[in-house]
Amino acid sequence: xxxxxxxxxxxxxxxxxxxxxxxxxxxxxxxxxxxxxxxxxxxxxxxxxxxxxxxxxxxxxxxxxxxxxxxxxxxxxxxxxxxxxxxxxxxxxxxxxxxxxxxxxxxxxxxxxxxxxxxxxxxxxxxxxxxxxxxxxxxxxxxxxxxxxxxxxxxxxxxxxxxxxxxxxxxxxxxxxxxxxxxxxxxxxxxxxxxxxxxxxxxxxxxxxxxxxxxxxxxxxxxxxxxxxxxxxxxxxxxxxxxxxxx
Numbered sequence: 048x049x050x051x052x053x054x055x056x057x058x059x060x061x062x063x064x065x066x067x068x069x070x071x072x073x074x075x076x077x078x079x080x081x082x083x084x085x086x087x088x089x090x091x092x093x094x095x096x097x098x099x100x101x102x103x104x105x106x107x108x109x110x111x112x113x114x115x116x117x118x119x120x121x122x123x124x125x126x127x128x129x130x131x132x133x134x135x136x137x138x139x140x141x142x143x144x145x146x147x148x149x150x151x152x153x154x155x156x157x158x159x160x161x162x163x164x165x166x167x168x169x170x171x172x173x174x175x176x177x178x179x180x181x182x183x184x185x186x187x188x189x190x191x192x193x194x195x196x197x198x199x200x201x202x203x204x205x206x207x208x209x210x211x212x213x214x215x216x217x218x219x220x221x222x223x224x225x226x227x228x229x230x231x232x233x234x235x236x237x238x239x240x241x242x243x244x245x246x247x248x249x250x251x252x253x254x255x256x257x258x259x260x261x262x263x264x265x266x267x268x269x270x271x272x273x274x275x276x277x278x279x280x281x282x283x284x285x286x287x288x289x290x291x292x293x294x
Contacts, residue, residue, distance in 0.1 A: 053120045054081035055215060055247055056105060061114035063100045063270075074100040075111070076270035082249060084215070087242040089250040089261035089278065097270040099220075102251045106139055106218050107131040119215070136164040140209030140217045144224040146201045148193040154180055154204050155189040161208045179207040183237060199230035206237060217241065220251045235260045258283070 063075040075097050082088050092098040103109035104116050107123060110131075116123045118134065126134070135141075148157050158176035159169075167175075180186055183203040193201050202222060209217055219238060223231030239260060242248050252258050264283040266274040274282055 054117070055084045055086075055119060056080075056082040056249070057115075057117040057120075058101075058104075059115040059117065061104065061111045061116060063097075063104065063109070064112040073270045075104070077114070078267075078270070078272055080265055080272060080275060082247070084247055085242075085245055086263060087239070087248040087250070087261045088263045088265060089252060089258035090265045090267065091252055091255065091258040091283075092267035093253055095269070096267040098251050098253070098267050100270070101267070102218065102220055102249075105216070105249060106141060107134045132164075136161075137212055138215045140212065140214035142202070142205050142209050142217065142219040142222045144221040146193070146198075146205045146225075148201055148204055150193055153190050153192055154185060154196075154207075157193070157204055158208045158211050161211045165212055175211050176207070179210045180204070182210065183207045197230070198226050199233055202226060202230075202234050203237065206234070206241075210241070216247050216249055218249050218251070221253070222250070223254075223257060231257075 058078050058080045061075050061078045062073065065072040065074060078097065078101065090098050090101050100109070104111060110116070110124050118138065123131070123134065149160065152160070155173065155176050158179060159172045162172045162175060177186065177189060180189055183206050185200060185203055185207065188196070188200070193204065196204070222238070223234050226234060235257065238248055238250070248261070250258065250261055258264050259278050261278050263276065264274065264278045265272060266283060276283065
């Protein structure tokens with residue numbers, strides 16, 4: 048773990064409460080955690096555990112009902128919508144299960160889109176887009192449309208798009224969920240390579256074998272942290288009696 052004094056991501060007693068009629072649903076029920084620059088962390092849990100809520104808060108797509116979310120020591124939960132949008136565009140790189148590519152644009156243009164909001168001139172956008180597509184092994188397909196690619200290649204485009212703005216955090220939400228096991232392993236291997244190059248990776252998953260690819264696991268149940276530690280310990284997985292596959 049990086050021993051920097053200030054965590055890159057910190058939750059301080061975070062609650063997310065939804066009101067359903069006369070009852071309350073605690074999607075996050077007092078979650079505290081710290082993630083440091085350069086870590087590869089998996090947030091894992093079954094449906095309803097709170098992992099998607101954590102992802103939305105980390106990704107500035109939602110804010111806590113109570114508690115604090117700090118990014119590099121700054122309280123994100125107090126920011127307005129414009130500030131949150133700036134963080135999403137400049138500090139966070141998103142990788143989603145369904146790729147979210149624009150079908151009418153070629154790969155170069157799909158990656159460029161992520162940089163337009165940052166106000167970069169077109170020549171710089173093109174240069175960066177080419178570089179990150181090369182990095183994920185698609186440098187020879189920059190003029191292809193998404194429909195001309197396999198699922199694994201489309202996910203690589205989404206990874207390139209996530210890298211384009213040099214984000215502080217790469218936030219991967221079930222990035223192998225739409226892929227076969229072989230292609231999924233390739234994508235995980237690429238994420239591990241990015242981590243080895245110094246990138247901070249936060250992986251959201253329900254799958255123990257996917258979570259095990261991280262250095263550290265934060266396991267959630269019913270909106271609470273029930274484990275936070277090395278990925279290779281028995282108690283790190285959702286069901287310790289489950290057979291955990293290596294990759």
